[in-house]
Amino acid sequence: MKPGAARRATRPVLYLLLIGMAVFYLLPIYVLLITGLKSFAEVDLQRMWDLPTGIHFENFASAYEKLAPHLWNSLRLVIPAALISSMVGSVNGYVFAKWKFRYSNLIFTLLLFGMFIPYQAVIIPLVQFMERLGLRGSISGLVLVHVIYGIAITTLIFRNYYAGVPTEVLEAGRMDGAGFWGLYRYVVFPLSIPAFVVVLIWQFTQAYNDFLFAVVLTGNRTWPVTVALNNLAGSQIVQWNVQMAGALLTALPTLLVYIFLGRYFVRGLMAGALKG
Amino acid sequence: MTVIPAAAGPGNSTAPAQPARRRRNRDQWTAIAVILPSILATAIFVYGFIGWTLRVSLSNWTGLMPDYSFAGLRQYLDLARDPRFAIDIRNTAIFTVLFLTSCLVIGLFLAILLDQRLRGENIFRSLFLFPMAVSFIVTGVAWRWLMNSATGTRISGLNLLFHQLGLDPLINNWHLTDPPWGIAFIALPAVWQMSGFTMALYLGGLRAISDDLREAARVDGASEFQIYRYVLLPLLRPITLSVMIILGHISLKIFDLIVAISQNNIALDVPSVYMWRTTFDGNNYGKGAAIGILMLVTVAVLIVPYLVYSMRSEAEL
Numbered sequence: 001m002k003p004g005a006a007r008r009a010t011r012p013v014l015y016l017l018l019i020g021m022a023v024f025y026l027l028p029i030y031v032l033l034i035t036g037l038k039s040f041a042e043v044d045l046q047r048m049w050d051l052p053t054g055i056h057f058e059n060f061a062s063a064y065e066k067l068a069p070h071l072w073n074s075l076r077l078v079i080p081a082a083l084i085s086s087m088v089g090s091v092n093g094y095v096f097a098k099w100k101f102r103y104s105n106l107i108f109t110l111l112l113f114g115m116f117i118p119y120q121a122v123i124i125p126l127v128q129f130m131e132r133l134g135l136r137g138s139i140s141g142l143v144l145v146h147v148i149y150g151i152a153i154t155t156l157i158f159r160n161y162y163a164g165v166p167t168e169v170l171e172a173g174r175m176d177g178a179g180f181w182g183l184y185r186y187v188v189f190p191l192s193i194p195a196f197v198v199v200l201i202w203q204f205t206q207a208y209n210d211f212l213f214a215v216v217l218t219g220n221r222t223w224p225v226t227v228a229l230n231n232l233a234g235s236q237i238v239q240w241n242v243q244m245a246g247a248l249l250t251a252l253p254t255l256l257v258y259i260f261l262g263r264y265f266v267r268g269l270m271a272g273a274l275k276g
Numbered sequence: 277m278t279v280i281p282a283a284a285g286p287g288n289s290t291a292p293a294q295p296a297r298r299r300r301n302r303d304q305w306t307a308i309a310v311i312l313p314s315i316l317a318t319a320i321f322v323y324g325f326i327g328w329t330l331r332v333s334l335s336n337w338t339g340l341m342p343d344y345s346f347a348g349l350r351q352y353l354d355l356a357r358d359p360r361f362a363i364d365i366r367n368t369a370i371f372t373v374l375f376l377t378s379c380l381v382i383g384l385f386l387a388i389l390l391d392q393r394l395r396g397e398n399i400f401r402s403l404f405l406f407p408m409a410v411s412f413i414v415t416g417v418a419w420r421w422l423m424n425s426a427t428g429t430r431i432s433g434l435n436l437l438f439h440q441l442g443l444d445p446l447i448n449n450w451h452l453t454d455p456p457w458g459i460a461f462i463a464l465p466a467v468w469q470m471s472g473f474t475m476a477l478y479l480g481g482l483r484a485i486s487d488d489l490r491e492a493a494r495v496d497g498a499s500e501f502q503i504y505r506y507v508l509l510p511l512l513r514p515i516t517l518s519v520m521i522i523l524g525h526i527s528l529k530i531f532d533l534i535v536a537i538s539q540n541n542i543a544l545d546v547p548s549v550y551m552w553r554t555t556f557d558g559n560n561y562g563k564g565a566a567i568g569i570l571m572l573v574t575v576a577v578l579i580v581p582y583l584v585y586s587m588r589s590e591a592e593l
Contacts, residue, residue: 014392021382021404025472095307109583120567180306233536240421250414
């Protein structure tokens with residue numbers, strides 16, 4: 001059992017390495033948290049790493065006051081965007097997985113390209129177009145943009161998921177007289193809850209964390225929280241401690257989603273990363 | 277009366293099949309109708325808008341009013357002579373090389389560590405991956421204060437931590453280091469955010485490799501190191517390719533992180549930021565469009581072969 005013994009000897013080293021790396025990943029969150037919990041009186045850049053003397057919420061209250069309307073904007077943006085995106089992705093994925101037609105693979109690939117483009121290559125026409133539709137500056141306009149540029153990834157995730165549904169299951173449904181929508185409603189849709197969770201989380205995170213579309217398509221009343229936070233951080237008047245508390249508040253919704261639904265989040269990442 | 281039995285002969289088998297086939301045909305058309313809106317939206321918002329941007333990039337458009345008068349390649353030639361754009365390209369190159377190699381090395385390192393079936397694996401995996409869930413703006417705000425370059429009595433952030441730990445030689449100017457190396461430090465928060473993702477992909481790859489393979493190598497007398505070096509790592513090559521493509525295109529488009537950290541510092545400029553500033557602050561639409569098209573071309577060089585390859589390999593299945 002020599003390899004076993006050697007393995008036991010190296011274990012502590014491995015744990016030490018893991019803990020060291022964990023410190024690196026936790027460091028920024030740690031600073032955001034301890035800064036947020038300090039009282040205004042003990043906030044001091046030169047004592048950044050000192051623990052707070054007690055638990056105070058002054059920094060968070062101050063940041064919340066400034067960010068609250070924008071946090072709500074973000075939620076009003078993200079919830080419809082995620083819901084609509086997942087519906088669109090689901091039916092699209094169903095077609096590309098189970099109703100293949102001539103050139104459907106080519107069309108699918110052409111759709112996928114939209115996932116990778118730098119949005120700088122479409123944003124000038126996009127702004128003009130939204131302006132003409134009277135949607136620039138509105139949250140519904142931003143929802144539309146996230147749904148459209150989300151078509152590629154959501155279709156991809158659902159298509160890959162449905163590809164795993166055996167065709168025999170659909171054939172059986174067909175024998176019972178179900179058509180396109182019947183098969184979707186009674187066979188495919190009930191099977192797709194896991195894919196829905198993945199896509200909902202993915203689109204939620206994407207739309208929530210977006211900055212580029214938001215900064216050019218919304219105005220100061222409709223800014224989502226990422227834009228508001230960036231302005232807060234760029235301001236000379238707002239204290240760094242309030243900025244840090246604001247950063248943590250901004251991160252909170254997606255962090256909560258990650259903490260409670262992390263497994264699905266990771267699966268979504270994999271699906272988005274590795275086609276097929 | 278006599279017609280019915282006559283038709284019942286061979287017609288019996290086709291009579292039910294005919295409507296079924298017709299039904300299936302109709303369903304196939306329904307399927308196409310269902311994806312039509314997505315195809316149209318992509319045709320307009322992706323391909324149409326790219327074409328439109330291309331047209332703007334070939335125009336004289338400066339100012340608030342659209343001006344599509346043809347300028348040929350003027351905008352591109354101007355960019356070629358533009359010192360700021362030269363900085364952008366250099367910065368993108370430095371950032372991409374550092375960001376990619378660090379993510380690959382750290383991601384692989386963490387994946388191999390976690391592959392040792394240690395206790396608490398799930399917790400560590402979640403810790404390494406959570407920065408992915410956070411917006412680049414949040415990352416930028418946090419790291420801007422961590423990478424504070426003030427010295428002397430105003431020392432703070434990581435420099436202060438180094439000082440308190442007696443690691444003074446590590447104190448540096450971070451992203452305010454003299455050009456061109458300031459941008460190298462912005463790769464640090466980017467690596468913080470994305471290396472966990474690389475780890476997850478590698479770990480997924482390692483776990484997908486059958487244990488028999490490792491066992492066989494062990495029986496042949498290979499050490500753990502040799503098993504990784506000669507058996508497992510070569511099998512991870514497709515994942516390395518995927519990671520390079522995913523992170524590569526993120527890196528070429530990097531925007532929010534730079535905006536949040538650099539706060540308008542030209543030394544840390546990249547094409548996406550230049551495009552945004554020159555278009556929406558400076559109203560140089562023609563120039564902005566040209567930058568957008570150049571970014572697209574760079575990303576396309578990376579992505580198109582990958583997409584074509586995956587389409588082909590799927591057609592073979």
